Amino acid sequence: MIISSKELLQKAKKDNNIVIQSNVTSASDVKAAVHTSKITGSTLMIALAEAHQKYFSLEEFTGITKFYLEHFGVDAVLHFDHGYSVETIEKALKSGCSSVMIDGSSKSFDDNVMITKEVKKMAKKYGASVESEIGHVGSAGDDKENVYTEVKSAQKFAKLTDTDSLAVSVGTSHGVYNVKKPELQFDLIKELSQSLDVPLVLHGGSGTGFENLLRAKKYGINKLNVYTDLIIASKEGMERSIKDKMYESAVLDAQKAYGNCLKEYIEKLCNR
Numbered sequence: 001m002i003i004s005s006k007e008l009l010q011k012a013k014k015d016n017n018i019v020i021q022s023n024v025t026s027a028s029d030v031k032a033a034v035h036t037s038k039i040t041g042s043t044l045m046i047a048l049a050e051a052h053q054k055y056f057s058l059e060e061f062t063g064i065t066k067f068y069l070e071h072f073g074v075d076a077v078l079h080f081d082h083g084y085s086v087e088t089i090e091k092a093l094k095s096g097c098s099s100v101m102i103d104g105s106s107k108s109f110d111d112n113v114m115i116t117k118e119v120k121k122m123a124k125k126y127g128a129s130v131e132s133e134i135g136h137v138g139s140a141g142d143d144k145e146n147v148y149t150e151v152k153s154a155q156k157f158a159k160l161t162d163t164d165s166l167a168v169s170v171g172t173s174h175g176v177y178n179v180k181k182p183e184l185q186f187d188l189i190k191e192l193s194q195s196l197d198v199p200l201v202l203h204g205g206s207g208t209g210f211e212n213l214l215r216a217k218k219y220g221i222n223k224l225n226v227y228t229d230l231i232i233a234s235k236e237g238m239e240r241s242i243k244d245k246m247y248e249s250a251v252l253d254a255q256k257a258y259g260n261c262l263k264e265y266i267e268k269l270c271n272r
C-alpha cells in the first residue's frame, strides 16, 4: 500500500528514528528496494528524482512500484525527489506520488517560501505531503556550493510554509566525495532539531559513513536520502559477474547488490 510520509516522519521524530529514502532509476532498483523493505520489516520512502526521469518515467515509477508493493505485501511512501517547478510536481501528484519535494534552495528566501506554499496548497488537494529545503546541499564535486542552514531562517521558513519535512544543509553533499570528506555540523543539527517541530531530512547520505550518520540521527535527523552508494554497489555487482556470467544473471547480481547495500543502511541506522 502507498502511504503518506507525514505520519511516518513525525513518528520518526518522536521516536528519534531514521526513515531511509531509497532512490531508484529502474524497475530492478524498485524490486530490490521493496524486497529489502519486506525482509527487514522497515518502511521505506522510495523516490524518483525529477532529473532521473530520462532513465525511468513517472508512470513507470508509480506503476511498477505499486505492482511490487502489492506483490511483496508491504507499505511505502512514493516520493518525488528534487522537484523544481509547480508543473513537474503536479505531474508527480497526478501520477500517484504520495509525497513530493519542492527544491527552492537555489532561490531567494522569499521565492523559496512562495513556491513551497504553492506546492503545499496543491499537494493538499491530493492528500500528499511536502518536503522542502532551506540552505543548500550542493554536489560533492564542488563543496563551495553548500550553504549551511541557519536556525532562524529555518524556523521562519517552517512557520511560513507549513512544510511537512525540511531538508537541511549541515555538511553533506550529493554524489561522490572525491575531493573532500563530509564535515557534519552536529551542533547545528542539534539546534535545528530542538528549535523545529518539523522532521529533518539529510540529503547526500552516501559516503558519509555510519559513525557520522548515527551521530546525526542521535542529534535529530529523521530521514536519510541514499542514492550514490546504491548505484555504486549495483555497478560493482554487475561488473563482478558480467565477466563470466550471462547478461541477465549480471542484472540480477546488480539488483542483489543494490538490496544488500540498502539492507546495510537499514540495519545500521533504523530502530525496528
Ligand SMILES: [Zn+2]
Pocket (backbone or CB within 6 Å): 082, 137, 174, 203, 204, 225
Ligand atoms: Zn538531494
